[in-house]
Amino acid sequence: MSVNRREFLRLAGSAAAFGCAFNFPLRAIAGEDSLTAEAAQATGPLKAGRWAMVVDFQKCREINDCRDCIDACHAVHNVPQFDNPKDEIKWIWKEKFEGAFPDIEHRHLVHEVLEKPVLVLCNHCDNPPCVGVCPTKATWRRKDGIVMMDWHRCIGCRYCVAACPYGSRSFNWRDPRPFIKELHREFPTRSRGVVEKCTFCEERLAKGLIPACVEACKHKALYFGDLENPDSEVRRILSEKFSIRRKAGLGTNPEVYYIV
Amino acid sequence: MLERALIGDRRYWLWIILLLVLISIGFLFYLKQLAYGLGITGLSRDVTWGFYIAQFTFLVGVAASAVMVVLPYYLHNYKAFGKITILGEFLAIAAVMMCMLFIFVDMGQPMRVPNVMLYPTPHSLMFWDSIALGGYLLLNVIISRVTLNAERKAIAPPAWIKPIIILSIPWAISIHTVTAFLYSGLAARPFWLTAILAPRFLASAFASGPALLILMCFIIRKLTRFDAGQEAIGKLTQIVTYAMCINVFFILMEIFTAFYSNIPEHLEHFRYLYFGLEGKSRLVPWMWTSVLLAVLSLVILIVPKLRHTNGLLIAACLMVFGSIWIDKGLGMVVAGFVPSPIGHVTEYSPTLPELLISLGVYAIGFFLVTIFYKIALSYKEEAMA
Secondary structure, three states, X not given: OHHHXXXXXXXXXXXXXXXXXXXXXXXXXXXXXXXXXXXXXXXXXXXXXXXXEEEEHHHHHHOXXXXXXXXXXHHHOOOOOOOOXXXXXXXXXXXXXXXXXXXXXXXXXOHHHHHOOEEEEOOXXXXXXXXXXXXXXXXXXXXXXXXXXXXXXXXXOOHHHHHOOOOOOEEOOOOOHHHOOXXXXXXXXXXXXXXXXXXXXXXXXXXXXXXXXXXXXXXXXXXXXXXXXXXXXXXXXXXXXXXXXXXXXXXXXXXXXXXX | OHHXXXXXXXXXXXXXXXXXXXXXXXXXXXXXXXHHOHHHOOOXXXXXXXXXXXXXXXXXXXXXXXXXXXXXXXXXXXXXXXXXXXXXXXXXXXXXXXXXXXXXXXXXXXXXXXXXXXOOOOOOHHHHHHHHHHHHHHHHHHHHHHHHHHHHOOOOOOOOHHHHHHHHHHHHHHHHHHHHHHHHOXXXXXXXOOOOHHHHHHHHHHHHHHHHHHHHHHHHHHHOOOOOOHHHHHHHHHHHHHHHHHHHHHHHHHHHHHHHHOOHHHHHHHHHHHOOEOOEOOOHHHHHHHHHHHHHHHHHHHOHHHHOOHHHHHHHHHHHHHHHHHHHHHHHHHHOOOOOOOOXXXXXXXXXXXXHHHHHHHHHHHHHHHHHHHHHHHHHHHHHO
């Protein structure tokens, strides 16, 4: 059952109808999304053995108050903007260094590192604890490593939120739709009572596009690619520069790397 | 059988009406929660489980504690518990119902709860917990119905029920073990990541549940002609005393490990509970109250002269119940989220709608206990007459 479903989603994704399949399943099946489907045929979906991201923290921290990647992500994914921090939803954001790397932080650490916030997002772990605990398989790991969400199956128990060691998951405490600044029609909105997070822009990958945050970064501080391909950019960077991962000691095997 | 619940004096009906009013208020606020979302509670991005889940955890303990009367009676033929096993089983049924309701009201998409059974997921502890709780409910419904029927007809219960009763003993242990595993298997939450969580849950359950049962016995003695008997109450007191000692011992072991090892990510949760973190200390007075109640209750329970005075015994049982309710029903769940895995210290307190919904669920539990006890005791009174 679940395999069929995943298979279905993969196909739906490669038809670039993923977003609409969630929001308007009947329309998507009826093939009304021909426009985006054509786009996919033109370039073909991006595929990988193991998707991974590298954050060049060195470059990132040189630019103060830059939030291009965050804004781009939250705009294309219809992430609501709440005034009350209690309701907050975020897919990618800046966190204090000691929050992101509690076991690396120390008082005399290079000042710029300690002072500047770190970009954080879902780590798309190889051993994702969130997937293990989900009682309905509403979150699962694809073969290419992307940890996915089914917003129509999630019962809103928030077990995955409790299980994530990175605080990467947000819950819709109330109806998010009135708080979406500008509706992006190609991506579904969520209903209240479900959990959401970064999905490495799998809907864009299916259309042959790189993730929105990577595309939006003018300073080339974000790299995205296939870890299993030895010639990929991410592999090249990881072999050239010293990198760290968040809470690697927990055995989750996060696939977002940081160049400090 | 049910018609027995329809006969009662003024006091009985006033109590029933009060409970129905509380249930209605809770239901109305639940409708409000359904319309607005769980944002109506005090929960936030950092503290995602709170009062509901904590009550669930506490009540699983109350449900499991029925085993403390069932086991001595059925495995050791301890006759003094013969009269009260049915009370323990009925308490378990009401407690499991409350557990399920507390889970239900905590769901973001309650209509999709059947997904847990439609897409069974053996690697999720929540799947196993729903099986454990559902099974325990079924076992106790069957057992209490069959044994009560036999009692009504003044015959021995059928032989086939015995293996089912024996099965209910490990099953009771399992519900609280699996509930502890929900927490203790999470690498993300060092506060819960402790092998002693399940034993600690069981110890606190076997103290708080029988303490509640003792209180029930005193209430019943006052309201009806049924008397559980001093021997049964004395034995229950012994169980409460041992379980409470073990519970406090386990808590001290946790505190030793956290403070002596001095690993910040483990220690900070305890510091938040007992001293506060970054100036945030909402739970501190509660936790020290819990400590004080635990110590006082143990003094009464351990000194023979004190515990043999009924008034003091009642006070001790209230203190045990209160101490463990604070520990499990307030501190245990919330402290797992403070600080968050990314170091945020966000405090939580339940909102009024959240408390009224919880009160409504408790009222449903009390309503069930009242009806069940009314039926069971009316037969017992008849048999005595």
